[in-house]
Amino acid sequence: MRTVRDASGTHYILLKESKDASLVRDPETGAERHVQNADLEPVDGESPLATAAGAVPDAVRTVVTAAHDDRALGLLVEVADRGPLSVHELLDSYDLCESDLHGLLAEFRAAGLLEEVDVTGRRGYDTTPTADRAVDALTDR
Template identity: 55%
Template sequence: MKTVRDDTGKRYLLLKQSESASLVRDPETGNECYVRNDRLDVVGESALETAAQTIDSPIRTLLTNVHDEQTLGLLIELADRGPLRIRTLLDAYDVCESDLHGRLTVLSAAGLIDETEVAGERGYRITEPCRRALDVLRPDLEGDDAVPDEPSIDSA
């Protein structure tokens, strides 16, 4: 299967090709139709990448950058309790400093978290695209703005 683009720029998945027309599927809607071959150009993108692009960008970013439950849990904790200081993250969770640093680096590079200052120290918070992705994955919590700036664990 190949990705093709018609003369309007719309991308399709090429299903079948004859001399004059091709059967294509719109990856967003699943609708199939025939398009004249002279209106189609092959795009240098895999059909699987084209199919993946039907998922909203923030969700795709989260799915392709979070590879284990601890990293997903880190994002959820930052969403629910954040922003959080580095010291809080190290003290509150069973994760070594180098593992935490690696996860934070990957999440920062992906645009899922931002470095910030919390109580005068370096910390992290989730980005708006990350919040939108988590809202889709956890719709029962969508719109919950009652998130404290710093957890009570640091109060002691």
């Protein structure tokens, strides 16, 4: 398999190739169709697996990449549900040491999932719209 694109720039996963036409799949819809080979060109440097990942909404891909384990994902869900939360509340509420908590918060900020906010005069965090969309999609809310 490889990634190809048509004249409009749409990327597809090439499934089968014959003399005149190829069977391609649209990663966003899953629809398969035959396209004339003359209407397709290879996309150099793009893995078909990366193309397939395009079916996952951007916000969800960001969370999947940033949340390395269940605790990290759980922290993001909790801030989405209960936030904004101060750092003090986060330390008191969950079984994370200070360095682990700050590491996760920094990763989520770098990924654009959390933002620093003031919570009753203390430094705290709240989710961004990207995180909210992802948590909604992941939790089927």
